[in-house]
Amino acid sequence: MTTEAAAQIAAVPDHVSLRFGPYRAVIGTSCASRESALSLRAAAFRNGDADTDRFDALCLHGCVTKRTDTALVAFRARLIEDPDALADSYTGQNYDLSPLHRMPGPYLELGRFCQSSGPPDVTALRLAWAALGVLVDRHDIRMMIGCSSFSGADPETHRAELAFLHAHHLGPKALRPNRASADAIDLPDGPASPTGLPQLLRSYLAMGGWVSDHAVLDRELDRLHVFTGLPVDAIPAPRKARLRALAQAAQTSPLDLAPAAP
Template sequence: MAIEFPTRELILDTHSTPAPPNEYGDVFGRIGSLETRLARNSREIAAAQSVRYRVFVGEMKAMLPPVAMHLKRDFDSYDDICDHLLVIDNAIEGEIEEQIVGTYRLLRQEVAMANGGFYSASEFDIEPLIKRHPDKQFMELGRSCVLPEYRTKRTVQLLWQGNWAYSLRHGMGAMFGCASFPGIDPQEHALALSFLHQSSLVKDEWMVSAKTDLYRNMDLLALEEIDPRQALLAMPPLVKGYLRLGAMIGDGAVVDQAFNTTDVLIVLPIAVISGRYTNHFGTDFTRFAS
């Protein structure tokens, strides 16, 4: 699942700069006091899990396993095999636990296949999609999360800089992952879901759908009932950001009872990312591909 960032646009900030080389080689960019990089140790991963707990449980009323609720950390077995992208506010005094304000969980195909598969495969039928693209490596984006006071253009910008730089470094051919609508009644999001189904549905070699036993219809309104402008206004900002990058939407939604969300699958081939994003990120971050 993923929480949506309340920012109107996924706009590139011309004041963002790639970070200079560092001893770890994992810092992907900085804007002011904010920095995006990978988690370096188990302590930082635990701190990111605490941020996830604050958002998913504190705000969204997710129900996690008892041990997670007791420890006040959102965690599962995938945390041990994923890389964890962080946004850190260096202006906050104190330890790293207080400085992490946003996170993404990144899982490369080679790692997933060596450890039982992708997280999204619990909701969506991922395997046929991957088999149709033997020449591409896929990267899963998950557990996107930002603290309320940092849900700004700059934070989203840094998260995407990190995703892009990471994908270049590892030679990824496509990204995918779940994006979430709040609540477990798809009908409450009929306008937005219908618009996504009718305007951005995956097709041909990118076809992927929700698992049969979990499949919830997204095509809830007739075409003449859909006002595109109103549909976009009703859509979570992160989903709109994905669309601006050229993403497609999988066939069918899935209701996640534990996280109190309705999930759709985002599919984003690297080759179709729009030119303005490619030009910006490519110029600044090609150096991080090696």
């Protein structure tokens, strides 16, 4: 990265930059972070074709790299202050989020979270969450929201995992989103297993997250997703402490990651 590009990134108020050994996590609006994220998104969601939409201009773009500019983990994050703006979020296209008005914001919408092919790089994933924790603290985020997706839009392929979510991880009835999509299906009952849960969803659930009582088929991306909510206050204290310590160890600028961050 050139000195000029680095200066441009540093000028962005919501820029986050963490280094941990050979790893670097960046969240911001710079061309460098956005292009690295879009490149991995294209591979993960579109078989190499461009993956962009109107929400990209409203979001910060994050990626984690190791020694090169090639992203190991990528995502986008949108800060939402006003509950009324939830309806115009990416998640709000598929779910009626009006019940979340009972949960005070601000909110952070996390989307297009993906990782490079091959075995998960645990350090890269943890650093991504540590960087997101900086945003959570900086903006006093009260709840993280998003769509956690399964690869493949056939519900029968994911029946055991969906039944597991239905049995163990439904959100509070008063907060669960209502249906807003013609492609919504109820989470099933029956034999349940967590074996095939996506990595992002596992992370959410381990931190106290919950899901909607229905899933939505995304035929365009050949995915099936569930709404996922994570109240920051629900994150276990030990996990907060571990990610806080990682963020502090990886800081390249003085940031105060409070215990409330994930």
